[in-house]
Amino acid sequence: MRYKEGYKIQKRQELIAISGKLAKKQGFYATGIDRFMKAAGVTSGSFYKHFSSKNDLFKALIETESERSIRMWWNNPHDNVEDWIDYELDRYLSLSHVEQPENGCFLPSLANEIAQSDREIRILHQNELLRGHALFSKNLGSEEKAWAMMSQLVGVILIARSIEDENLRIKILESNKHMMKQSLKSIQANN
Incomplete structure (x- = not known):
């Protein structure tokens, strides 16, 4: 049976997207x-x-997920630094990002597996990062x-995901948002 032109590329992209969601939720190496x-x-x-x-x-998956993240950052509608930061912190440090890893950034879910992967995968990830x-x-x-900001964003999500109590998760997210905003504002004021 002959497939339409572009079918194989489209199917590959679909497989990557579905596999990405599953890997972010259950782990890449743990999923056969x-x-x-x-x-x-x-x-x-x-x-x-x-x-x-x-x-x-x-x-x-690494290439696709990295491209997805970069597209999201490029689509931040703000030009001034303070609004850009606020937008990114509110978007990334959200309860939905904590509770739905399959729809969020791949780093909190897969960074440890990338670190344990072969050199070729780590270099690819490094270049994308x-x-x-x-x-x-x-x-x-x-x-x-x-x-500092990128590392803290990932770390906050990772820690919040390890907490069972939703109120404590929210407190972790909000306190880090506040601290990061204050820290970045004070640094900018000194420049």
Whole structure:
């Protein structure tokens, strides 16, 4: 049977998107190829029509998820630094991001698995992270502030996800938002 032009590319993108959601929720290495393919509604045999290995899928997930994050940061509608920061903190440090990892940033869910992966995956991730860092550096006016903000954002989500009590989760999110806003404002006032 012949497929329409572009079908294979579209199906691959669909498999990456569905696998990404599942990996962010359940872990990449803890989820087998069969489970990824079942979630996508295809047979396990069709996996190899799109990916050469599970590592190949992981690389595609990292690239796709990184691109998704960068697009979101580019779509921040604010030009001035203070509003840009407020927008990003409110968007990222949200209860929905904590409770729905499948719809959020991949770093709180998959950074540890990336760290345990082979060199090729870690280098790919590093290069993708540097792209995001460049955007944060541009908006914050500092490479150092960009690393600090990016790292704290991921860490806050990771800690909040480890807490059972919703009120405490909210307190963690809000206190970090407040502290980060104050810290970045004081740094800017001194520049």
